[in-house]
Amino acid sequence: MNAIEIKQLEKIYTEGKKALDDISLVVPEGTIFGFLGPNGAGKTTTVKLLNGILNPTGGEIRVLGLDPVNQAEKLHQSTGVLTEHAGMYDQLTGIGNLRFFGQLFGMTKAESETRGMELLEKLGLSEAAEVKLKSYSTGMRQRLSLARTLIHRPRVLFLDEPTSGLDPESTKSVNELLLELSKKEGTTVFLCTHQLRYAQEICDEYGLMDNGQLLALGSLEYLRQQTFSHYKLLVETDVMPQMLNSKKNGENTYELAFQEKAEVPQIVKAIVQQGGNISQVTPLDYSLEDIYFALLEGGKMHV
Ligand SMILES: Nc1ncnc2c1ncn2[C@@H]1O[C@H](COP(=O)(O)OP(=O)(O)O)[C@@H](O)[C@H]1O
Ligand SMILES: [Mg+2]
Incomplete structure (x- = not known):
């Protein structure tokens, strides 16, 4: 009810x-x-x-x-x-x-x-x-x-x-x-x-x-999902497989975009399988605040 x-x-x-x-x-x-x-x-x-x-x-x-x-x-x-x-x-x-x-x-x-x-x-x-x-x-x-x-x-x-x-x-x-x-x-x-x-x-x-x-x-x-088309993940590793399409952010630090949280373990597995030593994985979630300000700028969503 x-x-x-x-x-x-x-x-x-x-x-x-x-x-x-x-x-x-x-x-x-x-x-x-x-x-x-x-x-x-x-x-x-x-x-x-x-x-x-x-x-x-x-x-x-x-x-x-x-x-x-x-x-x-x-x-x-x-x-x-x-x-x-x-x-x-x-x-x-x-x-x-x-x-x-x-x-x-x-x-x-x-x-x-x-x-x-x-x-x-x-x-x-x-x-x-x-x-x-x-x-x-x-x-x-x-x-x-x-x-x-x-x-x-x-x-x-x-x-x-x-x-x-x-x-x-x-x-x-x-x-x-x-x-x-x-x-x-x-x-x-x-x-x-x-x-x-x-x-x-x-x-x-x-x-x-x-x-x-x-x-x-x-x-x-x-x-x-309605406001942003992807999530971001920050990975610290010595090896980053090319197929993962990452953006290098610094020495051994890479940023990856992904659509669903379920992809995170797959990303980690792929890096490990290529011999990478991962020292840190940080999902960069968009907060309610990020969403709110994006919406205020972008205007009304269809509700
Ligand atoms: N009694 C009232 N008479 C005229 N305008 C009002 C009155 N109460 C609120 N408003 C106006 O209505 C709008 C919404 O106010 P309100 O509901 O108090 O917003 P909020 O609680 O989100 O701050 C504001 O522009 C406010 O000035
Ligand atoms: Mg009020």
Whole structure:
């Protein structure tokens, strides 16, 4: 089942600004979907539309088969949203906040306590459970916001720039939790970020946005194939067979182009069979960042 379905979505703000132009995509359940793009691309607008906070001016949206505007109440039982400004109570402790929000979702005090403590532990906040929120650092607040968003075990989680301002340690615990939720509980994550390196660590699929348009859609492997026609391999060896069509990069260093990863062992075998002593083989993968900038320069891919 698709957790999210967006068809020819358009949003024109009342001032006339077209923030989204003909966006179509689906996110299968259990996927971590990276919705990427620079500031102003239309990411937050999309999250607001998916949560029924805004009305589309064109097209259709379904989240878990529901219409976010007309079935908001039902939908919000199964979704969680983390935006940049999540409201919580400074005078309550970490676990106190989680109990409060759990009970708002109809959980019992005991249920929200158990689930809350479990989340605090996974996010490295166990020791701060009984500390009032007002003493939390920014990174701790952000992690607690995520716990708050997850308290009622949502099936779909919307994260709008969740790691902006997080230290590497916090980012790591957030990532581990998101991966665990997606793999073990089948939670769908719709992650908006402009931090491409961060996204590449956890996402299965990507949508690349720019200026209200969807430039490309798919897995990293798919996007790489669509953007670049080959991979590169850097090989350090004393002998390089001519038939491999390499480019000499330096003394005993050669660059080879290839189409599929399965060719790498064949290349290595061919060199060894010709008596080559290989000291290093380094695949030069194109990163999400490489792809993104190539797409921004080259324009829209057919999506
Ligand atoms: N309430 C609003 N009224 C008018 N224009 C808006 C409003 N919110 C956002 N925009 C404009 O819509 C575009 C997309 O914004 P946004 O969805 O916030 O992008 P992102 O989250 O990717 O940075 C931007 O040009 C922004 O200025
Ligand atoms: Mg935004």
